[in-house]
Amino acid sequence: MLRKRSRLIAAPLAAVALSLTIAGYQATAAEPAGPAQKAAAPCLADATTLVGDLDGDGNPDKISDVGLSGTRGTIQWGNEDGSFGEKQYVSKLVGAKAGEGTTAQFADFDKDGTLDMVVNVVKRSEGDDPNTARIAEYRPGPVSRDDLSSPDARHTDIGDMGEAKELRIANYGDDEYPDVAVLNNSGDGNLDRSVRVTEPGKGIGDWNREHDEKYGETGTTPEPPKMPTDGWSHFYERCS
Numbered sequence: 001m002l003r004k005r006s007r008l009i010a011a012p013l014a015a016v017a018l019s020l021t022i023a024g025y026q027a028t029a030a031e032p033a034g035p036a037q038k039a040a041a042p043c044l045a046d047a048t049t050l051v052g053d054l055d056g057d058g059n060p061d062k063i064s065d066v067g068l069s070g071t072r073g074t075i076q077w078g079n080e081d082g083s084f085g086e087k088q089y090v091s092k093l094v095g096a097k098a099g100e101g102t103t104a105q106f107a108d109f110d111k112d113g114t115l116d117m118v119v120n121v122v123k124r125s126e127g128d129d130p131n132t133a134r135i136a137e138y139r140p141g142p143v144s145r146d147d148l149s150s151p152d153a154r155h156t157d158i159g160d161m162g163e164a165k166e167l168r169i170a171n172y173g174d175d176e177y178p179d180v181a182v183l184n185n186s187g188d189g190n191l192d193r194s195v196r197v198t199e200p201g202k203g204i205g206d207w208n209r210e211h212d213e214k215y216g217e218t219g220t221t222p223e224p225p226k227m228p229t230d231g232w233s234h235f236y237e238r239c240s
């Protein structure tokens with residue numbers, strides 16, 4: 001009788017010891033990997049401010065786009081302690097000259113966790129004929145803090161067939177990849193909404209007739225095409 005009782009007690013004790021061992025093992029495995037960790041997913045501080053890592057140092061940076069039209073963007077680089085540096089204009093960072101207009105948009109277009117950018121710099125036209133862009137690039141992040149350059153930058157055809165007046169984040173096709181809408185001055189008083197749809201894993205694509213017929217719109221200076229306004233808020237949650 002006595003022996004049987006002690007065995008009944010021993011079994012639950014062994015079970016407790018085993019579960020403690022498992023709990024200890026799990027705690028070790030769940031520990032953070034250290035400073036090489038990736039920055040948190042991009043999020044919105046408010047409707048016109050995106051927070052996410054753009055230069056690849058793992059610290060979130062702050063990108064503001066008053067009006068969401070890509071024309072007056074600023075960047076504040078993030079510090080390790082979570083604070084942000086001074087506001088710097090995108091136009092100045094990319095080296096725009098006097099008389100040039102800069103439009104730029106930021107999002108994680110290729111969904112690799114680091115923010116990317118699309119930038120267009122063009123001498124503003126004064127007559128009916130649009131000017132061709134001096135800089136028209138898709139720059140996958142990380143980009144340089146000094147001049148927003150990217151080793152993987154490539155030419156986009158934004159500004160090859162007109163002058164970009166606005167760049168806006170758009171949602172075409174309702175997938176998880178942010179797209180771009182361009183307010184394009186095609187000359188003689190015509191203003192078009194020209195679209196660039198993002199190709200999964202590649203970033204924004206070039207002009208394409210099918211996309212243009214589906215999502216584009218033509219207009220004029222007095223009656224411009226409607227431009228998207230939900231941009232970032234469609235793809236990013238508010239920061240918690």
Ligand SMILES: [Ca+2]
Pocket residue numbers: 052053054055056057058059060061077078
């Ligand atoms: Ca950063």
Ligand SMILES: [Ca+2]
Pocket residue numbers: 107108109110111112113114115116140141
């Ligand atoms: Ca990216």
